Amino acid sequence: MKKTSQLRLTFRDVLPYIHLGQCHYNAFLVGDVYSEVEYVEGCIFNGEKWLQHAWNRLDGDEFDLSYQLHFPHLLYCDRKIEVVGTLENLEGLGYSFAPGFAPLVEQRHRLAVRNRC
Numbered sequence: 215m216k217k218t219s220q221l222r223l224t225f226r227d228v229l230p231y232i233h234l235g236q237c238h239y240n241a242f243l244v245g246d247v248y249s250e251v252e253y254v255e256g257c258i259f260n261g262e263k264w265l266q267h268a269w270n271r272l273d274g275d276e277f278d279l280s281y282q283l284h285f286p287h288l289l290y291c292d293r294k295i296e297v298v299g300t301l302e303n304l305e306g307l308g309y310s311f312a313p314g315f316a317p318l319v320e321q322r323h324r325l326a327v328r329n330r331c
Contacts (some may be wrong), residue, residue, distance in 0.1 A: 241268035
């Protein structure tokens with residue numbers, strides 16, 4: 215996990231829009247504004263339990279603006295990646311980022327069920 219100061223982009227354009235409790239939207243916003251940034255969804259361990267979470271990846275380096283700004287003490291917690299890709303690639307696979315979208319981990323299950331022979 216990297217801090218954004220260690221990456222080639224600064225993300226200053228989106229920092230005012232990164233809100234507490236909105237990790238999926240925050241990661242989507244970063245991927246939408248910066249098309250080369252991948253959206254990552256999975257789980258994080260906060261020291262007590264595993265929680266669904268979303269963050270981003272650039273050039274193979276993962277970063278998490280939600281936690282960097284609001285929970286810096288959890289920035290380096292254990293993570294499990296479930297779904298990753300640019301927004302364009304994920305939409306091409308059938309995932310939806312429409313308003314109120316379900317987490318991609320849940321959508322992945324629905325897509326697998328729908329695509330069965």
